[in-house]
Amino acid sequence: MITSGEFPGLDLPGIDASSSLDDLGAVELQHPTQDIDGDGTLDTFSTTGADAMKVWTDYDHDGIADHVKIVEKDGDYAAWEFHRHPDGSSEWVRTDQGKLGN
Incomplete structure (x- = not known):
């Protein structure tokens, strides 16, 4: 798993809005802190750094992130x-991309 100094103590990858996630496999969410879908189960971990906010969500509660969203400064x-x-393979598929304010 990719680790990032941006998230001390967490194994979340250091990515940005222009990143290609082609080589990124499953990302484990060990300690979600928010319940983003309101079902009573913690499923999301958010970070806010100097350059961006990142939201990782595990909707099916299997411990693996299903979605990631990034908004940069x-x-x-x-x-x-x-x-x-x-067939056992996996991939991250970009579902949205752009620039706020345009």
């Missing part, structure tokens, strides 16, 4: 979904 944003395929 300059307005760039992106979102990805994690897909597992029947």
